[in-house]
Amino acid sequence: MKKKGHVEIKNVSKIYDPLGVNVIAADNCSMEINPGEFMAVVGPSGCGKTTLLNMIAGFDTVSRGEIYVDDVCVASPTMHLTPGPDRVVVFQLGALFPWKTVLENVTFGPLMQGTMGKKEVNEKAKELLHIAGLEGFENEYPMMISSGMQRRVEIVRALINEPSILLLDEPFRALDAMTKSVMHKYLLDLFDVIGKTILFITHDLDEAIYLSDRVFVMTTRPGKLKKWINVDIPRPRDIKVRVSERFLQLRQEALDAVHEEALKAFERGERELAR
Amino acid sequence: MKSNSAISQEGVITKHFRKEVEAKYQEIYLGRQQRHRKSRNQQLIEGTIGVSAFIAIWYILSHSITPLVPDPIVTVTTVVPKMIEPWYYKSIFYSLYRVTVGFVVASAIAIPLGLAMGWNRVSSDIFTPTFELLRPVPPVAWVPLSIIVFAQLEYSILFITFTGAFFVVTLNARLGAESIDQSLFRAAWCLGASRRQILRHVVLPGALPAIFTGLALGIGISWETVVAAEMISGQYGLGYLTWESYNLIRYPEIILSMVSIGFLGYICSSIIRALANKYLAWRKVFRQ
Numbered sequence: 339m340k341k342k343g344h345v346e347i348k349n350v351s352k353i354y355d356p357l358g359v360n361v362i363a364a365d366n367c368s369m370e371i372n373p374g375e376f377m378a379v380v381g382p383s384g385c386g387k388t389t390l391l392n393m394i395a396g397f398d399t400v401s402r403g404e405i406y407v408d409d410v411c412v413a414s415p416t417m418h419l420t421p422g423p424d425r426v427v428v429f430q431l432g433a434l435f436p437w438k439t440v441l442e443n444v445t446f447g448p449l450m451q452g453t454m455g456k457k458e459v460n461e462k463a464k465e466l467l468h469i470a471g472l473e474g475f476e477n478e479y480p481m482m483i484s485s486g487m488q489r490r491v492e493i494v495r496a497l498i499n500e501p502s503i504l505l506l507d508e509p510f511r512a513l514d515a516m517t518k519s520v521m522h523k524y525l526l527d528l529f530d531v532i533g534k535t536i537l538f539i540t541h542d543l544d545e546a547i548y549l550s551d552r553v554f555v556m557t558t559r560p561g562k563l564k565k566w567i568n569v570d571i572p573r574p575r576d577i578k579v580r581v582s583e584r585f586l587q588l589r590q591e592a593l594d595a596v597h598e599e600a601l602k603a604f605e606r607g608e609r610e611l612a613r
Numbered sequence: 614m615k616s617n618s619a620i621s622q623e624g625v626i627t628k629h630f631r632k633e634v635e636a637k638y639q640e641i642y643l644g645r646q647q648r649h650r651k652s653r654n655q656q657l658i659e660g661t662i663g664v665s666a667f668i669a670i671w672y673i674l675s676h677s678i679t680p681l682v683p684d685p686i687v688t689v690t691t692v693v694p695k696m697i698e699p700w701y702y703k704s705i706f707y708s709l710y711r712v713t714v715g716f717v718v719a720s721a722i723a724i725p726l727g728l729a730m731g732w733n734r735v736s737s738d739i740f741t742p743t744f745e746l747l748r749p750v751p752p753v754a755w756v757p758l759s760i761i762v763f764a765q766l767e768y769s770i771l772f773i774t775f776t777g778a779f780f781v782v783t784l785n786a787r788l789g790a791e792s793i794d795q796s797l798f799r800a801a802w803c804l805g806a807s808r809r810q811i812l813r814h815v816v817l818p819g820a821l822p823a824i825f826t827g828l829a830l831g832i833g834i835s836w837e838t839v840v841a842a843e844m845i846s847g848q849y850g851l852g853y854l855t856w857e858s859y860n861l862i863r864y865p866e867i868i869l870s871m872v873s874i875g876f877l878g879y880i881c882s883s884i885i886r887a888l889a890n891k892y893l894a895w896r897k898v899f900r901q
Contacts, residue, residue: 371765397799421803433800437818437895447804479895499804 341373342408343502343535345394350403350413352389359456362560363389365402369554369563371503371535378538378546380592381556381564382600387539388430390561391507394537399521408503423447426496427505431512432488434480440467440491441476447499457497466494469531470524486517503535510545522548523576530574543592547571548580555595560601565595683865691865707849708839712881713765713776716835721780723831724824727786732816737787744783752777752838756845770842770850777838778831785830789823790816822896825889829882836878851877 343403352364362384371377379387392398394405396419405413412420426447427581434443444463448454454462467473470490480488489509496504510518526549538545540546546553553567567588571579636694668685675684683691695701729736755776759769793815801815843852850869858866 395799395803397802421799423803423805424801427799427803428799429796429797433794433796435800435815435818437821438814446801446806450801450807450810450814451805481896534621583778 343371344406344408345371345375345503345535345537346406347390347467348403348404348406350390350393352386352393352398353401364393365560367413367556367562368403371537373535374533375552376536376538376541376550377530377552377554378550379554379556380540380543380546380596381561382558382596382603383541384603385556385558385599386561387541387556388507390556391427391505391537391539394503395425395427395458395505397427397527403475416554423451423499425505426501427500428489428496428509429549430490430508432480432485432487432492434492434495438482439477439479440472440483443491444495444498445484446495451499463494463498465592466498467491470494470528484517485513485541486521489513489521493528494539497532497534498556501534503537506536506538508540509538511540518545521576525549526573526575543578543596547585547588548575553592555592556599558606564599565592567592626834652896681864687866688868692869695866695869701854701869704849704851704854704870705877708843708851708874709877710862711770711774711839711843711850712832712835715771715839716778716832718852719775719778719831720782720828720837723782724786725828727783727824727827728790728812728816728820729782731787731790731797731820732812744780748780748784752834753841756842760846765847766848771849772838773842774835774839777834778828781900782824782827782831785823785827789820789827792823792833793819796894822893825885825893829885829889832881832885833878836874836881 347367347369350364351362354361354363357360367390367512369377379390381387389398389538391536393400393413394407399419400413401414404411407424411417412422412425435446438446441460441463444467445456445459448459448462449456464473467476470492471488472487475483475487480491483491492509493504493506510521512519521527522545536550538546538550547567547569551569553569554563555567556562557563557564569588571582571584571588596613671682675682695849705800726740730740731737755773756769757770760766763769763772776854782817797815797819798811801811806814816877840852840855843850844856847853851874855870855874856863858870
């Protein structure tokens with residue numbers, strides 16, 4: 339049997355048509371994410387990274403092309419939206435239910451789907467929370483814990499569904515630098531343990547190279563492939579990687595590509611399309 | 614095992630976070646408690662001063678500018694014997710009954726309607742024009758029509774208290790549902806929740822703070838309208854009593870029924886507030 343977590347994006351385009359003017363958010367994007375691969379997508383603001391993620395997650399329709407998860411078509415121009423627990427998203431600004439405790443948030447998915455009994459799911463949730471270093475916080479409400487912990491709860495809430503792919507939409511964007519670096523380390527360690535396929539959207543190059551196996555650099559709008567960067571830095575990684583020679587080389591390479599695009603976007607007078 | 618180092622490191626981080634959380638608790642809970650303890654006596658004194666001043670002004674006014682208004686002493690001595698008579702409790706019972714029935718029926722319709730309007734575009738399109746047209750009509754303006762529509766006076770008064778609560782509860786439930794962060798819907802969606810489950814676990818709890826605001830406002834308006842409706846068309850009830858006392862020149866009793874209305878209104882909104890505190894525990898720490 340093939341390993342779970344194979345994602346294939348075939349010639350996907352997204353065309354928005356507000357006010358009758360075609361806005362191409364993603365233009366003929368193709369990529370293949372192998373099982374257990376950590377893939378990062380970077381690009382200037384408003385280039386369609388989040389659109390790409392939304393199409394994979396099933397929040398947004400595709401205008402052209404198809405997306406396959408484990409050889410099952412999840413998105414095509416003729417299909418209805420199909421979000422599901424095989425492709426769970428962790429959101430930019432966090433989306434824990436503030437009226438549910440940490441434990442209730444984590445058990446939400448399996449309980450809604452009815453895939454597990456309450457007792458079973460509680461046990462599994464506690465186990466995962468333990469691995470995430472969150473034991474003892476099961477009965478806190480999200481507002482009472484720090485933002486770094488909230489983000490970890492959200493990742494645990496996604497993982498408990500055993501998704502084929504974990505979609506992270508700039509999850510550390512709103513965190514301060516110190517919490518961010520702790521979260522990076524946490525995600526790296528977690529990735530080494532669980533080996534899930536991860537798609538990580540970010541505008542932060544350092545973050546992308548530090549965390550991922552492969553970086554997909556997008557052009558400015560209409561977003562398409564600018565450059566692939568293979569990150570051949572061995573795992574497990576830690577903060578020292580970020581000052582290593584190889585890291586700096588890759589960073590320079592990526593920076594050149596992104597900078598060119600950012601300049602183009604800037605010249606066109608585009609600002610970030612705040613979500 | 615690779616995971617071991619990760620976990621032990623997490624242990625340290627967790628400890629750090631735990632301290633942070635405890636500090637936050639202490640700051641919020643204990644800090645507030647201390648502030649309360651210190652100020653409780655002072656509050657009592659200040660409150661007493663305020664009430665005494667009010668009574669003093671009332672006394673002075675009733676002996677100078679408005680001689681028809683009974684002074685506080687006369688009021689209390691006339692009114693206290695009346696308070697053990699059954700008609701007084703009958704009035705209270707009727708007003709309370711009218712407010713409760715109107716308010717409960719209104720809420721039972723208004724909350725689902727408001728949530729539907731806030732959550733579902735189609736129902737918003739269907740209901741909004743009619744709703745917005747009727748909403749500005751003051752409840753008292755419904756009195757003549759409701760007397761025509763309902764053969765029995767009792768029903769027309771119930772209808773008035775109903776309208777008093779209905780619009781404000783609907784509006785707030787709607788705003789509550791609209792204010793829910795879109796990413797929460799998406800999160801629930803990709804975690805596999807059905808529409809019914811999203812309604813139960815996202816829309817309702819997300820709108821609940823606004824719903825309680827609506828209920829607190831609604832019960833207040835129900836009290837205002839019941840008094841007006843009873844003055845115009847009622848039999849029994851505190852509004853009726855106020856008006857009858859005026860007609861029969863029993864001025865102290867006007868004041869008795871006014872104070873009773875205020876007191877009952879206060880009790881009702883306290884109950885709503887207690888319910889809100891119970892069901893909104895998740896955001897309680899951020900109050901005040």
